[in-house]
Amino acid sequence: MAEDLVLDTAIRDWVLIPLSVVMVLIGILRYFVSKLMRSYQLPDAKVVKEGQVVIRARNLRAAANFIPLKSFRARRTYFSNEENGLLHVPKGQAQNAQAQMFSDPNMAMDMMKKNLSMIIPQTLTFAWVNFFFSGFVAAKIPFPLTQRFRSMLQNGIDLSTVDVSYVSSRSWYFLNLFGLRGLFSLILGEENATDDTQRMMQMSGFGFDPTRSLSAEKDSLDIVQHEWALPKFEQRAEAVLRRLVR
């Protein structure tokens, strides 16, 4: 059952290599287009202020062990005090921010633009692949798969006795789609817009709500146990200085 089919060299020249090259070029194009189309919107003052408060609280939590207990407590009360603490938000205002965010036209436009720039090239390329490159065996994947994958990988090929390792060009397209992410992260620098599966995961966890992050920070600040990390600091400083003098 492991006879090797001999495939035409023309398939390699005109299907595999062009498809990969086109996908790489489209990825690069998409990266530059998204860079050019990035519109700078003026950040809202209130949102920035809340963001900075959260950052301060987080720094306090991270470095809590380096300040004495009393000063840590004083800072913590400043943040989470019931009446006028910075992180405490009355319950009534908690729901507004989310509704406001979704009706904010700028942000909705931004999200739509990002989504479109992701979906359109994929759809177009997929349609192009289906139209031109269907109905023949394109490649052989080097590892064996079970029969259940046959319908997924071989949808242009109507022979049922061909080994499942011989796949159509649609599956070559999907293989490229996932495998070129690593290549893009190497040649395009930092995490970029072509990492669409990561973007999809982010989209499902959307629901950014500033008041919710404030109360989350308040809770985590309340949990922190203070442990004074520099107890014998004078002795240690003395030891270091002695070593230097010697």
Next chain:
Amino acid sequence: MVGHEDSGASKKKSTDSSNDLPTFNAENLQNNTKIIYYSRTFLSIIGGVIAGILGYTGLTGFVFYFLIMAITSLGLAAKAKFSIHSYFDCWNRLLLDGFLGGLLSYVLFWTFAYDIVHIF
């Protein structure tokens, strides 16, 4: 090491060893993690091409992938002069982070090289 490109950036010390309590410089830690990621991605691509040219099929190919990842871990540990705690916060980050992330790129380039060399 052949083909091992360290992205030109040097690893920087993330911890200050004079304190008893380990403190981390977050920016350096992030830089080091990025270096690990780039190294693994690059080596999985190169490893895929090598596996395709050598004609590995099936299980041998996957074993070769894990071998490449182990060599990456060893190379990174050697570059950090085996004193992991001054560059990273724990061993797992160096050894296991991104282990399976390069698998898809590896399979793509493995398929590509295998087809070009052996089938066509």
